[in-house]
Amino acid sequence: MKVTVKYFASIREAIGQGSELRDTRVTTLAALRDELLAASPAHAASLARGRSVRMALNQVMCDETAVLSEGCEVAFFPPVTGG
Numbered sequence: 621m622k623v624t625v626k627y628f629a630s631i632r633e634a635i636g637q638g639s640e641l642r643d644t645r646v647t648t649l650a651a652l653r654d655e656l657l658a659a660s661p662a663h664a665a666s667l668a669r670g671r672s673v674r675m676a677l678n679q680v681m682c683d684e685t686a687v688l689s690e691g692c693e694v695a696f697f698p699p700v701t702g703g
Contacts, residue, residue, distance in 0.1 A: 621645070621690040625656070627666075628697035631673070634666040649675055650684035652694060672699050 626639045646652050653675075656663045667673055676695040677686045688694070 621688065623652070623688055623691070624693045625652075626693065626695040628695065630698050631666045631696050635660075635662045644688075647688055648684065649677060649682065649686040649688065649694065652688060653684065653696075667696060673697070674699055 621644060623642050623644060624639060625642050627635050627637065632638050642652075644652060644655060646655055653667055653673075656667055657669075658664070674697050675682055675684070675686070676697075677688070678693055679695070
């Protein structure tokens with residue numbers, strides 16, 4: 621399935637892009653995060669399990685148990701973001 625992944629604030633800066641269209645077979649936000657951790661060293665550092673990272677699915681705050689669907693939008697951001 622295709623999902624849009626958006627990165628904000630320090631995560632966006634570390635990864636070097638604000639968003640990407642990703643083709644994935646995973647079905648949960650936890651599995652997508654694991655997939656992204658393997659994508660690059662920058663992804664691994666900024667989305668690491670020990671880091672406090674907030675997540676939203678289709679612009680609604682959620683936890684890692686959220687279920688993905690075709691065309692959904694996933695956002696990752698640090699707990700405090702600036703303008």
